[in-house]
Amino acid sequence: MNIGIIGTGNMGSMLVEAMIEGKAISPASMMITNRTKSKALLLKDKYKEIKVGANPGEVAAESDLVFVCVKPLDVYKILNEIKPQLSPKKCVITITSPISTSQIEKKVSCSVARVIPSITNRALSGVTLITYGENCSERWKRKIEELINKIGVPVHINEKITRAASDIVSCGPAFFSYLLQSFIKAAVKETEIDENDATTMASEMIVGLGELLKQGHYTLPSLQDKVCVKGGITGEGIKVLDNELGDVFEHIFQATHAKFKDDLDKVESQFSNY
Template sequence: MKIGLIGTGNMGTILLEALITGGAVSPSDFIVTNRTKSKADRLKHKYRDITVESSADEVIRQSDIIFICVKPLDIISLTKEKAELFSREKCLVSITSPIQVPWLEEMVDASCARIIPSITNRAHAGVSLFTFGDSCKYHWKDKLWEMFSKVSVPFEIHEDIIRVSSDIVSCGPAFISFLTRSLIEAAATETKIDEGTATMLAENMLIGLGELLKQKHFTLPALQEKVCVKGGITGEGIAVMEQEKGEMFEKLFRATHKKFADEAFHIQNKFSS
């Protein structure tokens, strides 16, 4: 079975590397292309057995499953232009949240799905969010679920919570990285610790926290309660955080949902035109 990948930007590359290193797809089964071909050629240097094509047409023709990893507006243009190439026996997969699967189904005869990966999939961890089209054939559902089970925890998601789920799963690592970097910078500014040492300590703390949760020693509330001894130093820190955070996360979700709604509006207009 041949797996096509159109677009080798950040997420396209992470997706390919995760599926290869996780043993879900052999390099020789990947056929890829990118608007700037040199970016796809760089992957060829790393995984010699992948096939790099100069056009999306060739990738679609030769592939059974086609992952489209380009910008949301470009997905509509590409799918419309290449609609006749997405024949009934193929499976088209978008990896971006604003593109609704029914829109894809209206444009092509292929089975359609949306899978939103996370950068954590590169470490064969985290969640991947699934939405299947009504006409997606069962063997494609099973195949995609099997593939992503090797690099993530696949989770089928309803359209009405796709944005918030993506905020947590896909954007979450960037949000947590920002908070951790802020902790590191404040530590280096307010105390005698140097930034390199603080970074090492923080990174290994995150790794340890992940292992505690993975091994189910604690839930998040139980972990906080365990560390935050009443009247202790951690409690003083938590009190500051509770006071200072205000509506930060509420505002975060409002901002991401507004951006999502704006993008979806423009994409739907382009889809309808």
């Protein structure tokens, strides 16, 4: 199977690296392209056997499975460009949440899926969200499943929870990275701890926390109970979090969903003209 990647920005590049290093695909079986060719050539420098296509059309022509890894408002243009190279035996995957599989199916005659990755897939870990198009063949469903299993845990979602699931899986690492950095900065500001030491400790703590959950030693509530001894210091910190966090996470979901709706409206205006 030959895989094409159109767009080698942050997520496109991550998928290339994860699929190759997870042995989902060999570099020789992959062709990539990017509007700024230098970004694609950086991956070529790292994986010598990767082919760099001159344009999206060439990538689609040479590939069985095509990942479209561009911004939501650029997807429509790319689909128009690659449509002549998409036979019914091929499959197109978009990785952006505002584009539905049904919208893409109206534009192309091949199998369609949406795969929303997480930066955690770079470590061959974490969840990858999948939604199959109504007309996606069983053959392609099996192949996509095999591919995603090499880089993460595939989780099937319906359209109704796309944004919420994306917030948790795809945006979540950035949100919690921000919180962890704020945690470190507060420690440095309020105490005599060195920033490098605090960063190392916090980073290793979060890795260890992940392992505890992954290995099934605790659930999130039971872990908190285990650490938070009655009348102890941890409990005082929990009280502060309880009092001061307020509705911050509700506001995050409200903000992301508002932006999502705006993107949906803009994307719909493009596809409704078809």
